[in-house]
Amino acid sequence: MRLMILVILDKGNLGIIGVAQEVMEATGLTINALLLGNHEGINLGDYGVSKVYAINGSGLIDPAPLARFITNNFNDAKYIIMPDNKVYRTLSGYLSGLMNIPVIINPTDFKPPSFKVNAVGNRAIMELEVQRPVIIVAQAARFKPKQYSQGNKAMVTNVSVEPGSLKLINVEGKSISNVRIEEADIIVAVGRGFKSKDDLKLAIDLAEALGAQLGCSRPLAADLKWLSEEHWVGLSGHRVKPRLYIAVGISGQPQHLAGMMESGVVVVINIDKNAPFFKYCDYGVVEDLYRLLPALTRKIKERRR
Amino acid sequence: MRVWVLVKLSLDTSQLRFSGDRILIEETPLRINDIDRNAVEEAVRLKERGIAKQVSILTVLKYPPLKDRVKEADGLIRQLLAMGADEAYVVADDALILTDPMVTSIVASEVLKANGYDIIITGEASIDGYSGQVPAMIAARLGIPVVTYVKELKVDNGIVTVRRDLDNETQVVDSRAPLVVSVTREINMPRIPTVIQIRLAIKKPIKLLTLNDINVRINKVINVKGIKAIQVSRRGIIIDSGSVEEKAEKLIEYLTKDNVLR
Ligand SMILES: Cc1cc2nc3c(=O)[nH]c(=O)nc-3n(C[C@H](O)[C@H](O)[C@H](O)COP(=O)(O)OP(=O)(O)OC[C@H]3O[C@@H](n4cnc5c(N)ncnc54)[C@H](O)[C@@H]3O)c2cc1C
Numbered sequence: 263m264r265l266m267i268l269v270i271l272d273k274g275n276l277g278i279i280g281v282a283q284e285v286m287e288a289t290g291l292t293i294n295a296l297l298l299g300n301h302e303g304i305n306l307g308d309y310g311v312s313k314v315y316a317i318n319g320s321g322l323i324d325p326a327p328l329a330r331f332i333t334n335n336f337n338d339a340k341y342i343i344m345p346d347n348k349v350y351r352t353l354s355g356y357l358s359g360l361m362n363i364p365v366i367i368n369p370t371d372f373k374p375p376s377f378k379v380n381a382v383g384n385r386a387i388m389e390l391e392v393q394r395p396v397i398i399v400a401q402a403a404r405f406k407p408k409q410y411s412q413g414n415k416a417m418v419t420n421v422s423v424e425p426g427s428l429k430l431i432n433v434e435g436k437s438i439s440n441v442r443i444e445e446a447d448i449i450v451a452v453g454r455g456f457k458s459k460d461d462l463k464l465a466i467d468l469a470e471a472l473g474a475q476l477g478c479s480r481p482l483a484a485d486l487k488w489l490s491e492e493h494w495v496g497l498s499g500h501r502v503k504p505r506l507y508i509a510v511g512i513s514g515q516p517q518h519l520a521g522m523m524e525s526g527v528v529v530v531i532n533i534d535k536n537a538p539f540f541k542y543c544d545y546g547v548v549e550d551l552y553r554l555l556p557a558l559t560r561k562i563k564e565r566r567r
Numbered sequence: 568m569r570v571w572v573l574v575k576l577s578l579d580t581s582q583l584r585f586s587g588d589r590i591l592i593e594e595t596p597l598r599i600n601d602i603d604r605n606a607v608e609e610a611v612r613l614k615e616r617g618i619a620k621q622v623s624i625l626t627v628l629k630y631p632p633l634k635d636r637v638k639e640a641d642g643l644i645r646q647l648l649a650m651g652a653d654e655a656y657v658v659a660d661d662a663l664i665l666t667d668p669m670v671t672s673i674v675a676s677e678v679l680k681a682n683g684y685d686i687i688i689t690g691e692a693s694i695d696g697y698s699g700q701v702p703a704m705i706a707a708r709l710g711i712p713v714v715t716y717v718k719e720l721k722v723d724n725g726i727v728t729v730r731r732d733l734d735n736e737t738q739v740v741d742s743r744a745p746l747v748v749s750v751t752r753e754i755n756m757p758r759i760p761t762v763i764q765i766r767l768a769i770k771k772p773i774k775l776l777t778l779n780d781i782n783v784r785i786n787k788v789i790n791v792k793g794i795k796a797i798q799v800s801r802r803g804i805i806i807d808s809g810s811v812e813e814k815a816e817k818l819i820e821y822l823t824k825d826n827v828l829r
Contacts, residue, residue: 347733347734348715348733352713354703355672355702355707356704359704365669381695384697388793389791390791392790430739484732485753498691506822515581544804545802545822562819
């Protein structure tokens with residue numbers, strides 16, 4: 263059986279090829295790619311991909327047909343690599359079930375067959391060894407694929423996949439901003455301690471004075487929708503490591519901490535002296551944010567004059 | 568319809584016990600994975616609307632020491648029965664300790680196949696593993712569709728309509744049972760059972776199963792070589808006295824000394 267690396271991706275996730283390249287360099291296996299959706303102007307040959315299978319058509323509403331297609335046609339894949347988002351994470355699970363192989367999510371380090379992953383709610387690093395073929399889901403934006411050579415044409419085959427049994431009735435876009443919170447140097451993060459969306463102005467002013475980005479807890483993005491999801495920090499949101507993290511009106515539940523544990527200096531501002539976040543801070547100010555933030559912002563501005 | 572809720576008894580990440588860079592797993596309490604309460608709530612609502620005839624809970628224990636965990640599980644699962652679920656199955660076996668999500672899905676699918684199912688509801692992911700893989704893994708093993716990250720669920724005339732909350736869009740999708748649905752934390756507010764409901768739940772059945780009972784043998788495909796705690800030590804300086812102005816000044820003084828303000 264010839265073994266290979268299969269990378270599954272779309273136009274918005276080309277960074278994931280960087281993971282396939284690292285596995286290729288470690289194992290000597292060749293890379294095949296399954297390219298979903300529009301693929302005009304993309305030549306994966308430059309990145310060391312030998313064969314490309316292009317699937318045109320709608321997005322991945324039902325992962326089942328694509329997973330069956332992969333199972334039937336890529337039985338010889340030793341590493342199946344795909345980007346990390348909710349749609350791909352659904353595909354990875356389905357594929358695992360059909361192929362009877364495990365999934366590794368967001369390895370922080372990989373030297374196949376050894377992998378390191380975050381575990382126990384991002385509070386630990388687990389070292390794993392997998393001998394069997396494995397599915398790897400990784401954050402595309404964290405990798406920069408190398409261009410090995412110009413004009414190396416990969417062979418492209420157009421393939422099609424049967425429709426699934428789920429019926430798409432409607433799609434609504436989400437408001438997206440181009441904040442890249444993972445790269446922020448200073449973050450002012452806001453939580454449910456703010457009583458209304460308008461009140462976030464207090465944090466925005468502080469952020470401006472500091473040259474900081476705005477972060478938030480899950481309820482503010484997922485429930486209240488006061489901020490877009492790019493600002494969401496935590497286990498189910500973004501993982502950040504700014505030089506300075508200032509948490510305002512956030513209680514400090516473990517799922518929030520999971521996203522900011524590796525920050526430099528951590529400041530917590532909370533009215534409740536028993537807020538759990540105070541156990542994980544460098545400086546904690548017990549005070550009403552509505553009183554503290556205006557004073558803090560004013561003093562920081564004064565200091566810079 | 569027969570509705571199942573898959574529940575993980577996770578490590579309580581707010582009460583982790585450490586020794587150096589070791590996490591003392593055996594000494595850390597379990598906690599019902601928070602989002603699984605949302606899953607149970609959604610199932611119980613289907614029952615109240617006359618759509619679900621029976622709501623069953625299924626959990627696969629993953630943490631040692633097994634004997635104590637079985638007792639601990641009983642107390643936790645009773646809380647979910649008090650919310651309105653009818654019965655529960657707990658799979659406990661030494662061979663399942665610290666196994667990966669794929670193993671959970673193998674075990675769960677066998678229990679489901681043996682008992683029958685229409686809708687299987689899970690949380691979007693667990694607070695400890697946070698992989699979100701089990702729902703789709705089970706759907707694949709059962710050969711049925713899956714809809715993940717659901718924040719609204721309706722069942723009407725056999726048609727299941729969901730609203731999925733994805734990264735860049737929300738999708739409204741129609742499907743038919745049998746299917747697997749994973750729900751988000753935003754789908755509902757899990758109820759707090761009354762004292763009477765808690766008392767009644769004592770009589771509801773919890774069935775304990777071993778791998779032998781369900782005829783499953785496990786080959787470990789992932790070998791865990793070590794688990795190391797991520798440790799960050801923080802100064803923990805609390806500023807809680809003085810006027811608002813003084814507190815702000817104090818904080819700026821510290822941050823200036825640390826050289827983190829530009
Ligand atoms: C699987 C899973 C994944 C999750 N993922 C995430 C995630 O990625 N990110 C995340 O953030 N959460 C996540 N959560 C949710 C998490 O458990 C908490 O519910 C959430 O972080 C709480 O948000 P909060 O701190 O803003 O709100 P609350 O817990 O309500 O805290 C509000 C805080 O504001 C303080 N406050 C109130 N008024 C004032 C005032 N005037 N001045 C100062 N302080 C004030 C209060 O004392 C309180 O501490 C997840 C949960 C689960 C189960």
